[in-house]
Amino acid sequence: MHFLKPVWVFLGVVALVLVVRSFIVPKGFGIHEKGYMYSWHNIHNIDWWKNFKVNYQGKESCKDCHEDEYTKHAASKHMNIECEDCHGPSMEHPDDPNGKLPIDKSRALCSRCHTKFPYLQSGRSKIKGYADLANHEPGDACVKCHNPHNPNLEDM
């Protein structure tokens, strides 16, 4: 029955591949909810993405310790701007207040909105407080005179 030898070799290779495969392929890998075309993956990776670190905490998390600035800012024309847009992501700052947040006080930050463009189809042309940034107190930080938490010119 020597002609059966190649058959045994073939079956042996198949068995070997299956054994090796069971070690390499992670548990949870397979076809999931959306079928073979869209959900052939490792089911545990969804949890990996769900557990990604949250850096931006939102302005409500600033309220408890910085109530004065929070209230002032919430009543100002800048009220829709998140604290973290200028102060950077707060990350662990609420738990460890000694780690100071780097505040962006550059002219470049203000000019993101306050550079005038004649774009009538965009909200950009409706923003108030335009200045000729090239000639208006060049070199000085805007926050030297303007209070970003209360940008009213009358209150300057």
Added chain:
Amino acid sequence: MVTRRNVLAKIFKSAASLAVALPLAQVLNPKKAHAQTVEKSKSVRWGFLIDTEKCVGCGMCVKACKLENEVPFEANVSRTWVERYVLTKDGVVHADSPKAARDGFTDAKIDQGEMPPLTIKDDDINKAFFVPKLCNQCENPPCVQVCPVGATYQTPDGIALVDRSWCIGCGYCIMACPYGARFFHPKYHVADKCTFCYHRISKGLKPACVMACPFGARQIGNLKDPNDPVTIAINTERVTVLKEEFGTKPQAYYLHMSKEVK
């Protein structure tokens, strides 16, 4: 003989057999039973609504996205970006997005990177606006179809994710996305893309870009909830999607869109 005792016994028996038979029917019909359990987990389908008129091109969304999702800040890759369109009277469409608008638009010159920045006279402009872009989280994502190893996939709530431990970095998905939403992560050397901040939305938070936008130009919602403000807006306002002809069924909807935007 019809007695009260007999009738009551019959009613009781038929009720009992019905109570057994109904769940049994579900066991015998696993497809239906499976559909019901999946249906529960599929009561959420994330969608995005972008109002291009509200966008002022400040780029706060791009900055927040990069810092939230730890996409290297200085590298010229981004999960979301803002494009500027300036349409001049000679019929030319000028579009740019310097550094993905990470630092906002602070210069009127069009900067496409390849040639010196182009100055356009105010009087020559027909229309000009900004368009924020991000992954469309397509219902038929071509990027997922082409992955040869099963590293990218669609979650039951409609988000296309990349398994960083499984991606081999072949780049098929980057080529397959008609929207250019994917790129190589410079640090991990795998494909990377917008996840609608999956770690935030699954905790009930808003995505970083939505939170950072002071103008409400970006909104996220559950398209399976008919009372969600985003779903209501998509159902009742005049919205459009990008590159509909590709059949990808994109789920980022645009308000106040213009045909020049590709």
